[in-house]
Amino acid sequence: MSRRLIYLDNNATTAVLPEAVREMVPFLSVYYGNASSAYSLGQESKEAVQSARRRVACLLGCLEEEIVFTSGGTESDNTALWSALRTSGKRELVTTAVEHPAVYRFCQELERDGYRVRWLPVGSDGRLDPADVARAIHSETAVVSIMWANNETGVLFPIREIGEICRAHGVLFHTDAVQATAKVPIAVAEMSVDFLSVSSHKFGGPKGVGVLYVRQGVPFHPYFWGGSQERGRRAGTENVAAIVGMGRAADLAAERVGQFAERVGKLRDRFERTILAGLTEVRINGQPAERVPNTSNLCFHNVESEALLMELDRQGIQASGGSACSTGSAKPSRVLVEMGLSVREAFSSVRFSLGWNNTEDEIDRAAAAIVAAVRRIREKLPAALVAE
Ligand SMILES: Cc1ncc(COP(=O)(O)O)c(C=O)c1O
Known part of the structure; x- marks a missing residue:
């Protein structure tokens, strides 16, 4: 790895x-x-x-x-x-x-x-x-x-x-x-x-x-x-x-803002497509509203975002569970709760935000790692929870 x-x-x-x-x-x-x-x-x-x-x-x-x-x-x-x-x-x-x-x-x-x-x-x-x-x-x-x-x-x-x-x-x-x-x-x-x-x-x-x-x-x-x-x-x-x-x-x-959607937006869409194809019960928070091209906020049903983020961090993948300012606080994201997500759904959401430096290879590796990590976390869930 x-x-x-x-x-x-x-x-x-x-x-x-x-x-x-x-x-x-x-x-x-x-x-x-x-x-x-x-x-x-x-x-x-x-x-x-x-x-x-x-x-x-x-x-x-x-x-x-x-x-x-x-x-x-x-x-x-x-x-x-x-x-x-x-x-x-x-x-x-x-x-x-x-x-x-x-x-x-x-x-x-x-x-x-x-x-x-x-x-x-x-x-x-x-x-x-x-x-x-x-x-x-x-x-x-x-x-x-x-x-x-x-x-x-x-x-x-x-x-x-x-x-x-x-x-x-x-x-x-x-x-x-x-x-x-x-x-x-x-x-x-x-x-x-x-x-x-x-x-x-x-x-x-x-x-x-x-x-x-x-x-x-x-x-x-x-x-x-x-x-x-x-x-x-x-x-x-x-x-x-x-x-x-x-x-x-x-x-x-100023020189390249016009290319941001073309480059970073394409990577973000590829990232989301791969994850949605690899997993069930994932939702894109904020869809179908128009979004900036680099941001993907995903809700993974039955997955605690903290567990997922720790697993990803171990693999060198950095993302966040909410705004950086509230990281470390045990409160669900105010933004997601205001959008009508339950507290549990908010705690199951992760924000991925891409930049110019990201490559297609990185995005594919990250998406594959996320799919695998979510599956592993879900496999460990008690049957009662999964049935919910
Ligand atoms: C929408 C928005 N407004 C304001 C800020 C604060 O900016 P700064 O970190 O420069 O104080 C941030 C930083 O996360 C932000 O995302």
């Missing part, structure tokens, strides 16, 4: 692209200046940050001035919601029950502080009905926050349509595009989106850096206060090397 890793958890994080590493290294050693310093060493850093800004703006299809560098998806999400509440003076938010904790837990915290949150449900395939968004908007609504793609199932939300609904109601719209960036084309300027969150480590950039897109003309209230970095929108000395790495990753993503 080969001990080479087969990494199928790209929604948790991705390997940093070698091209990004190469561009980052000089900014950790030679060009270590503070981007706010007026002398030439500082100006090198400032120019590198500006160049990264151009590259990210190109990936998102927006203006450079609309890009605010942050520490990642979580900060971008928190900042967008906070800004909308502070600038509008209103006290209500509309969001879904299946958002990433970066939105979900922040909204829960806001509820404890007396804000009102209207939580929208999703259907059994994870889809959101845009009519529910329109119904939830009230005169006190400051912002609607709905993810572009779900991190656990990959289900895509109708962002264009929701944006238009928000625009028609005069309400700000934020979308968490962390799991959509570099997987599907994003032309944010063409959509009625006011805030959009991006995280570098989900598309081949380093961890701890991200972007908040803020549409030109949208009032903004910072979350961090201090220096005047990012034109006063995000205080704190820029993480220049990380920003440079993200810029390079964005550049590559």
